[in-house]
Amino acid sequence: MMDAIDRVPVLADVAAAAGVSLSTVSRVITGRAPVSEKTRSRVMEAVAQLGYRPNAAAQALVNGRSSTVAVIANHTLRWGYAATLHGIEEQARAAGFSVMIAVVESSDPAEVRRAIDGVWSQPIAGAVVIDFDAVGAATLDALPHNVPVVAASGAWQPGADRPHAYLDDFEGARQATDYLLSLGHHTVHHVAIPSTSEHSGREWGWRRALTDAGRVVPDVVRAGYDPESGYAAAERLDPGATAVLCGNDEVAIGVARRLQERGVSIPRDVSLMGFDDQPFAAMWVPSLSTVGQDFVGLGKRTFAMLHSWILSNEQPAHSTVLPRLVLRQSTAGPRPGA
Amino acid sequence: MMDAIDRVPVLADVAAAAGVSLSTVSRVITGRAPVSEKTRSRVMEAVAQLGYRPNAAAQALVNGRSSTVAVIANHTLRWGYAATLHGIEEQARAAGFSVMIAVVESSDPAEVRRAIDGVWSQPIAGAVVIDFDAVGAATLDALPHNVPVVAASGAWQPGADRPHAYLDDFEGARQATDYLLSLGHHTVHHVAIPSTSEHSGREWGWRRALTDAGRVVPDVVRAGYDPESGYAAAERLDPGATAVLCGNDEVAIGVARRLQERGVSIPRDVSLMGFDDQPFAAMWVPSLSTVGQDFVGLGKRTFAMLHSWILSNEQPAHSTVLPRLVLRQSTAGPRPGA
DNA sequence: CTGAAAGCGCTTACAG
DNA sequence: CTGAAAGCGCTTACAG
Numbered sequence: 024m025m026d027a028i029d030r031v032p033v034l035a036d037v038a039a040a041a042g043v044s045l046s047t048v049s050r051v052i053t054g055r056a057p058v059s060e061k062t063r064s065r066v067m068e069a070v071a072q073l074g075y076r077p078n079a080a081a082q083a084l085v086n087g088r089s090s091t092v093a094v095i096a097n098h099t100l101r102w103g104y105a106a107t108l109h110g111i112e113e114q115a116r117a118a119g120f121s122v123m124i125a126v127v128e129s130s131d132p133a134e135v136r137r138a139i140d141g142v143w144s145q146p147i148a149g150a151v152v153i154d155f156d157a158v159g160a161a162t163l164d165a166l167p168h169n170v171p172v173v174a175a176s177g178a179w180q181p182g183a184d185r186p187h188a189y190l191d192d193f194e195g196a197r198q199a200t201d202y203l204l205s206l207g208h209h210t211v212h213h214v215a216i217p218s219t220s221e222h223s224g225r226e227w228g229w230r231r232a233l234t235d236a237g238r239v240v241p242d243v244v245r246a247g248y249d250p251e252s253g254y255a256a257a258e259r260l261d262p263g264a265t266a267v268l269c270g271n272d273e274v275a276i277g278v279a280r281r282l283q284e285r286g287v288s289i290p291r292d293v294s295l296m297g298f299d300d301q302p303f304a305a306m307w308v309p310s311l312s313t314v315g316q317d318f319v320g321l322g323k324r325t326f327a328m329l330h331s332w333i334l335s336n337e338q339p340a341h342s343t344v345l346p347r348l349v350l351r352q353s354t355a356g357p358r359p360g361a
Numbered sequence: 362m363m364d365a366i367d368r369v370p371v372l373a374d375v376a377a378a379a380g381v382s383l384s385t386v387s388r389v390i391t392g393r394a395p396v397s398e399k400t401r402s403r404v405m406e407a408v409a410q411l412g413y414r415p416n417a418a419a420q421a422l423v424n425g426r427s428s429t430v431a432v433i434a435n436h437t438l439r440w441g442y443a444a445t446l447h448g449i450e451e452q453a454r455a456a457g458f459s460v461m462i463a464v465v466e467s468s469d470p471a472e473v474r475r476a477i478d479g480v481w482s483q484p485i486a487g488a489v490v491i492d493f494d495a496v497g498a499a500t501l502d503a504l505p506h507n508v509p510v511v512a513a514s515g516a517w518q519p520g521a522d523r524p525h526a527y528l529d530d531f532e533g534a535r536q537a538t539d540y541l542l543s544l545g546h547h548t549v550h551h552v553a554i555p556s557t558s559e560h561s562g563r564e565w566g567w568r569r570a571l572t573d574a575g576r577v578v579p580d581v582v583r584a585g586y587d588p589e590s591g592y593a594a595a596e597r598l599d600p601g602a603t604a605v606l607c608g609n610d611e612v613a614i615g616v617a618r619r620l621q622e623r624g625v626s627i628p629r630d631v632s633l634m635g636f637d638d639q640p641f642a643a644m645w646v647p648s649l650s651t652v653g654q655d656f657v658g659l660g661k662r663t664f665a666m667l668h669s670w671i672l673s674n675e676q677p678a679h680s681t682v683l684p685r686l687v688l689r690q691s692t693a694g695p696r697p698g699a
Numbered sequence: 700c701t702g703a704a705a706g707c708g709c710t711t712a713c714a715g
Numbered sequence: 716c717t718g719a720a721a722g723c724g725c726t727t728a729c730a731g
Contacts, residue, residue, distance in 0.1 A: 031507045033708060044718045049710055056711090059716060074505060079362070080427070080484035081708035083418035085723050091461070091483070099437075100447045109438045112464055121479055123429065123461045126450055141459055145429070146418035167412060169369050250644045273640070280644050303641055306588040306618050371724060382702045387726055394727090397700060423707045585723035701731085707724105715717085 032073040040069035052077055083146035090331060091121040093142045095162055096153035099124060101248050102301040103318050107153055107175050110322020118330055122197055123147065130161035149329045151175060154187070173333040175325040178224020179343070186332070188325040188342045192298070195314040195346030196228030199268050199296050201236070201346055207356040208266035208294065210238045214246050214256050214278060216270030218232070225270055225298060246274045253277025265293055265357045272297035272304040272313055278306060279353070290355035294327060300349050309352035316346050364691045370411040378407035390415060429459040430667060431480045433500055434491035437462060439586050440611070442640040445491055445513050448660020456668055461485065468499035477503060487667045489513060492525070494555055508520045509670040511677070513663040516562020526663040526669070526680045530636070533565030533652040533684035537606050537634050539574070540686055545694040546604035546632065552584050552594050552616055554608030563608055563618035564618050571634060584612045591615025603631060610635035610642040610651055617645060617691070628693035638687050647690035654684050 038048045041235070043062060050056040051066045058066075083089040094111055095147070098104040108124070115122045123145060127138040139162070142150065149171040152163050162331045163185060166172055173186045178193035203211045226243060233240045241264070246256035253274035258281070260267065269275035275297030279289055289295050289309055297304055297313035304311040321344070328339040376386045388394040389404045396404075397502060407413070421427040434444040446462070453460045465476040477500070480488065487509040491501050497512070501523060504510055516531035527584045529592060541549045551567045564581060569580045579602070584594035584596055591612035596619070598605065607613035613635030617627055627633050627647055635642055635651035642649040659682070666677040 034710095035708080045709080046711080046718060047716085050717085053710075057716065062716080076478055076482045078422070078484065078708050079482045080418045080421035081625050081723090082482075082710080083711050083723095084416070084422055084707090084725085085711085087723070089418065099450060105438050105443050112437060112462060116464060116479075119479075121461055121463065121483060123459055124450060125459065126454060140414060141454075141457075144414045144417045144420075145459060146416065146421075249640055251640075254644070276641065276644055280646065283646060302587055302589075303614065306592070306614055308618060308621060308646070372726095373724080383725080384702060384727080385700085388701085391726075395700065400700080416724050419707090420726080422709085422723090423725050423727085425707070580714095702729105703731105704729085705727090707726090709723085709726105711721090713718105713720085 031078075032075045033078065034075075036073055037066065037069045039076045040068045040073060072215060078287075080146070088333075089146035089148050090119060091123055091145070091147055092326070093123045093125055093145065093147050093150040094153065095125045095127060095138065095142060095150055095159075097127055097156050097158035099126060102271070103155060103299060103316070104153055107177070107320035107322040110319035111151055111175075111326045112322075113319070114323040114326035114330075119328070120148070127158050127162050128197045132161075132165070135162055135165050138162065139167070143167060143170070148333050149173070151325050151329055165299070171326050171329055171338075173329040173332065173339070175321050178227070179341075181340075186328055186341055188328055189344070190316050190321050191317070191343050191345050192314070192316065193224035193228040193231075193299070195316065195348075196225040196268065198228075198346075198348055199298075199314050200229045200232035202350075203266040203268065203294060203354065204236055204238065205292065206354065207355045209357075210241060211266045211268050212241045212244070212261060212264040214244045214253065214260065214267060214269045214274055216246060216248050218270075223270070231266055246270065246277075248346075249273050250277035250280070254274070254281045257281035262337070265272040265295075266295060266354075268296045268298070270298055271310060272299050272301045275311055275313070276303065276307055279311070279344055289353050291358060294354040294357075296354055304349075305351065307353075312351045312354040313349050314346045315349040317344065320344065337351065370413045371416065372413075374411055375404065375407045375413050378411060379404045395513050418484070424505075427486050428457060428486035429461055429482035429483070429485055430664070431461045431463055431477065431483065431485050431488040432464060432491065433463045433480060433488055433497075435465055435494050436463060436494040440609070441493060441637060441654070442491055444656035445660040445663070448491055448657035449513075449664045450660075451657070452661040452664035452668075456664070458486070458664075458668075465496050465500050468496045470499075470503070473500050473503050476500065477505070481505060481508070486671050487511070489663050489667055509667055509676075510669075511663050511667040511670065516565070517679075517681070521679075524666055524677045524679055526659055526666055527682070528654050528656070528659050529562070529681050530652070530654065531566040531569075533560035533569040533636070533654065533686075534563040534606065536566075536684075536686055537636070537652050539687075541606065541632060541634065541692065542570070542574055542576065544604070544632065544692065545561075547695075548579060549604045549606050550579045550582070550599060550602040552582045552591060552598065552605060552607045552612055554584060554586055554612060561608070567606055573637040584608065584615075586616070587611050588615035592619045595619035601650045604634075604692075605631060606634045606636070608636055610637050610639045610649060613649055613651070614641065614645055617649070627691050629696060632692040634692060643688075643689065645691075650689045650692040651687050652656050652684045653687040655682065658682065
């Protein structure tokens with residue numbers, strides 16, 4: 024049992040132990056000025072012995088900048104969010120930055136304000152906003168302009184003044200829809216996840232592909248993010264549908280489960296595509312065709328943009344990566360006669 | 362396009378704008394001393410107009426304490442870790458704390474040291490270590506004792522001097538194994554995930570149940586954390602197994618997929634149990650019996666313990682919650698004659 | 700109720 | 716190469 028919390032050693036303790044001035048200790052710690060080898064090793068010894076670590080608050084105060092970045096997001100648990108956070112963290116860590124997370128629960132102005140105040144009162148060098156939904160968008164709008172902010176986002180949005188790293192899910196949805204049409208389906212139905220704006224990139228991409236091909240655009244079936252919501256949404260799906268594109272893999276798996284329970288065979292009766300290529304997509308029976316999105320890579324790109332802004336003080340350009348179709352067993356041509 | 366980053370207003374700016382002293386502004390901001398209503402509103406106006414937010418680095422420095430806590434973990438993406446982090450974050454946010462995440466990639470001493478230095482140089486009020494694996498354990502051992510630290514853990518471990526919030530997966534595994542035996546299986550096989558110590562709570566609980574029942578303890582099949590590793594592990598499973606307990610649901614789903622591909626029927630030929638009850642467990646066909654673990658609750662309890670330590674300066678006691686069996690369709694008695 | 704002053708732990712010119 | 720001093724932005728006794 025160890026109740027007592029020892030006093031944290033400070034610079035002055037090291038200086039006293041090593042018998043040198045504060046300035047000298049600071050110089051060996053920062054390495055930003057020459058120090059004799061003898062003094063240096065004496066200081067290092069004291070540092071090691073006392074277990075001294077510079078106080079980041081004091082450093083941040085005097086340096087006028089910190090090496091922590093904040094990640095602001097509506098979720099940390101859903102696949103896309105968690106994977107993006109993971110990518111940001113990894114890249115930040117490699118660059119010597121710490122990361123702080125701030126969850127914004129809703130786009131209610133008071134809640135957004137609370138979150139922003141919490142983050143902005145911290146000594147941060149910059150922030151990334153995960154702009155996958157309406158909450159992210161609302162946060163982005165409310166953010167002060169005195170710290171670099173980069174957004175990680177699905178599809179390009181008009182009028183974004185902040186730098187964005189995109190995944191282009193608009194294009195992914197369009198390609199997926201085109202693919203399904205190319206298989207011979209008359210049209211493609213869509214089970215949507217909640218989205219940033221009224222219409223997400225995914226929904227718009229799907230819609231565009233159908234319109235361009237001159238096909239009927241069926242009513243969208245709205246779902247949440249998880250398998251259960253897909254399961255429920257399957258009830259509202261047009262019974263005549265032969266091809267369905269879902270807003271994410273979780274929803275697709277829920278839809279699949281419900282259809283299979285009803286004796287609908289995938290892909291014989293219905294072709295099903297997910298979105299994201301999250302770890303379970305390949306495991307499902309039949310394995311799920313989907314649109315592969317590199318969220319970890321998105322996170323890394325986003326941090327890299329923020330980092331360059333912090334270092335150079337020049338706002339970076341947007342960046343985009345195209346998703347790729349991952350074709351597995353859940354898609355096929357319609358049954359002859361369907 | 363907004364390249365310029367405005368200068369951040371400081372306390373002195375507000376004082377100047379309101380025509381009062383620094384002390385007065387500080388008093389209205391902190392609310393820790395009486396200020397006349399007239400002065401107060403004048404100051405608030407200046408604050409609002411300038412968009413002033415106290416500099417957290419300065420506050421942390423002068424207050425000698427901060428309101429951010431660090432979460433130290435080996436992963437942020439796997440279900441149990443992510444859900445625990447989520448619980449911590451939620452509880453911390455409710456208490457007005459910010460959370461910083463620090464990922465420790467391996468138990469290599471240099472890596473552990475790097476992570477700890479990074480965290481300990483920040484102004485933190487406390488830390489929680491997610492102690493689900495060997496890396497968590499190594500980190501816990503290396504942590505200084507000058508800041509409150511609480512660990513979130515699976516099963517009770519001998520000699521833990523730091524407060525732990527447990528989930529008791531030992532007991533969960535024991536109950537799951539007992540249940541499988543009660544169905545009539547001669548023994549239960551185990552596909553293990555990587556673990557804290559040589560033997561995890563899950564593995565020990567399984568082992569204990571078999572030993573207590575006087576059954577044969579089969580060789581453990583080792584897997585990773587994800588479906589793919591379960592899929593691969595299925596190849597190494599004893600073909601005579603009629604009941605299998607997996608270290609987590611992801612692995613169980615991988616095992617299920619492989620078995621089903623080989624024409625093995627679940628639960629007719631093999632009963633399969635997972636662990637954790639993560640969102641996909643209920644979706645699989647057949648839906649997966651598992652051990653429900655409340656990771657979000659674990660995270661909340663862990664933060665609550667840390668919070669009480671921070672406030673009271675008294676080290677909290679350990680806390681434990683028992684898991685519960687979630688029985689679904691993947692378990693049944695052995696086939697007559699099996 | 701309000702202001703002037705000291706101090707939190709650092710870094711960085713400024714002198715030697 | 717090394718030390719004394721000022722200052723980063725706050726808060727908090729200490730005087731009025």
